[in-house]
Amino acid sequence: MNKTVNPNELKPADDNAPLYAARKKVYPQSVSGTFRRIKWGLMAFCLGVYYLLPFVRWNRGLGAPSQAVLIDLPNSRFYFFFIELWPQEVYYFTGLLIVAAVALFLMNSIGGRIWCGYLCPQTVWTDLFYAVERLVEGDRRERMRKDKSSDPIKLERIYEIVLKHSIWLLIAWWTGGAWVLYFNDAPTLVKELVTFQAPMIAYVWIGILTASTYVLAGFMREQVCTYMCPWPRIQAALTDEWALNVTYRYDRGEKRTSVKKAAELRALGQQVGDCVDCYQCVAVCPTGIDIRNGPQLECIQCGLCIDACDNVMTKIGRPKRLIGYDNDINIQRRQEGKAPIYRIVRARTIVYSAIIAAVGGIMIYTLATRSLLDVNVLHDRNPVAVKLSDGSIRNAYTVRLLNKSGYDRVIAIDVEGPVNPTMHVVGVDSVTPDRPIIVVPRDSTSELRLLVTAPAENNPEKSIPVRFHVMDIGLGVAASATDNFVTP
């Protein structure tokens, strides 16, 4: 079987095809097999997470929301199980985005467009919509026949079309509905939505997501991947010769011939390809391409053609995986009579894994050591310094105390920097001299106006670094912030 096939011969002779071609509707055929099962499984998992996650409860104590995942926009809080993030900590999302991006790169360098083929929402919902279509209108041939038919439209056909779009709209509506549940207490919001008591914005977002799901998954389908999504272009630059892609093993498949002819030729001891030109791989493809033309932009690498081809190979008694996850290096090696090699551990995958580990590690570390008490200081700009009647200098600061814990804190403020400073918080009578004590309610911030006065003669410098220490006097937890003490 080790005959050499020049890949250039595989290209179809359509170089003169026009640059513009109208869309040809794709009618993917149903298929069963390993990859179809993986796809069903991942679809069930992804949709399950998306639709059910808002209903998962998480006890955070009295007064705090008990939803596991909640984006609380009115109160500027983000809850993710045991993690509660404040607006000051949105940099965690930067880390999350970096990890997500590099994870995509890693997937790509190992197994090509795994994201596109199995996990992308566009793929998942389009797949679901195709399943509905198949259920209602029948498989590929039936759908093609019904669409082409010039017979007068029958009641049964109208019923089918209405049913299909109704189910699509139902799924789309529920998709939009699940989306808004991430932004408010889910059971309450569901009740409000049903009784038309929910805020207008909830209905608006449900409308937007219903429309986008219905249009993108029902009508745009593969066009989103080929025309709207930038990822196919980016991934082309990220993939390398070692990445496993859904590949037609032309070394084994060529020359294509019929089953009967292949058997005859084989009986004569001649070499023939395994591909019998049955076009099953094309029939099942959700983007309507022919994988035998080599890697191409439209291919989302969902692996359905592998299943289709395997089924045919089993029937005609040939080995499976004429189409499989492979790369050009191995095709080359097999043609040269060498054993194929698969290399997952490479410089590229090591670097990607290291980046994910590093960023993930930093995030976990900062989350674990995250302080539940914080202080931000802002120096008055106008005026920066005030001279008092006895000649001493006063600077005013806006101090924001952040209590991220679930209980009230009693906090003492100390200042370090200028010589002999006195401190006063507007609206607070200091019990301890020059050490104001403030109560900050749980899960909230307090903004204070803090006045620091120091004699000018002791502080000849124009600008002295000043450090504010805040301490929970009950627990000893401390935080500090620096600014400057300015002399006019």
Add this chain to the structure above:
Amino acid sequence: MTDHSEVDTVTGKSTTGHEWDGIKELNTPLPRWWVIAFYLTIVWAIGYWIVYPAWPLIASNTTGLFGYSSRADVAVELANLEKIRGDKMVALGAASLADIEKDPALLALARAKGKTVFGDNCAPCHGSGGAGAKGFPNLNDDDWLWGGTLDQIMQTIQYGARSGHAKTHEGQMLAFGKDGVLKGDEIVTVANYVRSLSGLSTRKGFDAAKGEKIFAENCVACHGDGGKGNQEMGAPNLTDKIWLYGSDEASLIETISQGRAGVMPAWEGRLDPATIKAMAVYVHSLGGGK
């Protein structure tokens, strides 16, 4: 245009007959749904013109069909806003000045309200942060011409100084030079004496005893013994480090010979009582309050 059209062999589409450098333009009209949407916007615009006030007439404009007016809408919005804020501002108006400072919620409201009103009304003279300027007091320091307690600050805001209001603060720095009360060298001497009161350097050969005598005869009546000032008359303390019109000799000579009479307008009647209260609390919280 269709007269010139020909069918393109590759695409099977007709061309528009336009040709540039051998490249022919295909006739690809806009999608019908797009064109229909475009015409619908035109129809919509015409309807909008008629239904809403739009057409200018010579002295007025068309009023539309349903009496819609964006000005009326604004009035309603403002009334609603007043309603929303009503309770809080009423609470602010009802509370005493001292109680406002003790209540964190009221203090925050008063400071926020006071800050915006200060920016609109007071900043032109006192600066956006109340830092003042020559002749306009700095409200962040602890030197007060008419007193720096909450009540005194509120009184000054309400009635002003030399504002013409019946209850205004009155007080005058006389023009000793212009009015011929003191002669040139006497003014120089007393100016140096005043500088010495707050520990500033004095001119060489300056006669301290003579200065003290002139000061006792002319200035003590308002500025008090030793120049400590008198808030009843708005007479500044001359022994501290803060000088409204400058502490150098030339500025002092000008002050003594020409007199000073800065005006603070009265805000009663221009701002409502709750707002004035908020402003007093805000100014007090700037840091200079006694």
